[in-house]
Amino acid sequence: MxxxxxxxxxxxxxxxxxxxxxxxxxxxxxxxxxxxxxxxxxxxxxxxxxxxxxxxxxxxxxxxxxxxxxxxxFTYDKKSRKKYLQNIMRNISQDELKIIKNRIELIEPETPLEKESSDRYKDSSELKEIIELLPYAPKPLLENLKIKLKEIKEFNRSI
CATH class of the missing domain: 1.10.260 (434 Repressor (Amino-terminal Domain))
Incomplete structure (x- = not known):
């Protein structure tokens, strides 16, 4: 290909x-x-x-x-993905490691305590602050954010 x-x-x-x-x-x-x-x-x-x-x-x-x-x-077969990931892991930064950990946490099912915590987040002032800042975000960022949030929503529904 x-x-x-x-x-x-x-x-x-x-x-x-x-x-x-x-x-x-x-x-x-x-x-x-x-x-x-x-x-x-x-x-x-x-x-x-x-x-x-x-x-x-x-x-x-x-x-x-x-x-x-x-x-x-260029490629997306399993062998190439594995090699790519191995190269990243050789000298991974703390920021990259954090992204991987967050992704793994998304995959793992929520415990009742985590579910309660995420329900509280829906009403938090932090979320309100993010919503208030959205009008200042450039359009491509908003489009990408919307797509990513929909993907996460679908992913969570499929669990």
Missing amino acids: DIVERINSLIKEKNLTKREFAKRLRDLEPKLKTTGETPTEKTIYKYLDGNSSIKVELLPYIAEALQVTEQEL
């Missing part, structure tokens, strides 16, 4: 249309080295159709628009 096929596959996995993906990508305002401009929607379609080569400087933006790592744009 080449990178264009992989990107199109990820777009499908994320239940996005090519137009939605193009909008997300353009909202990140990537600049092409050759022109200094953000690629047009038409140019992005050419990339996705394989009619034009994807510029290497767009890869971090494409990964961000799809909410995946750059590595995942």
Whole structure:
């Protein structure tokens, strides 16, 4: 599978249309080295159709628009994922370790005490403060937050 096929596959996995993906990508305002401009929607379609080569400087933006790592744009088989994770674990930072621990906690079922704690969080002043700050967040952040919260909601329903 080449990178264009992989990107199109990820777009499908994320239940996005090519137009939605193009909008997300353009909202990140990537600049092409050759022109200094953000690629047009038409140019992005050419990339996705394989009619034009994807510029290497767009890869971090494409990964961000799809909410995946750059590595995942190239391969996602179990062997590659394992090798990638092993490389990360060799010199993992405290921040990265914290992210992994939080993810594991999401997977583990809640105890009654944790459930009670999360119910209290719904009415907390911290949550109200976050809601009050949302109008100041840039649109791409809000879109990504909405998508991620929906994913977490669905994930928790499936447990």
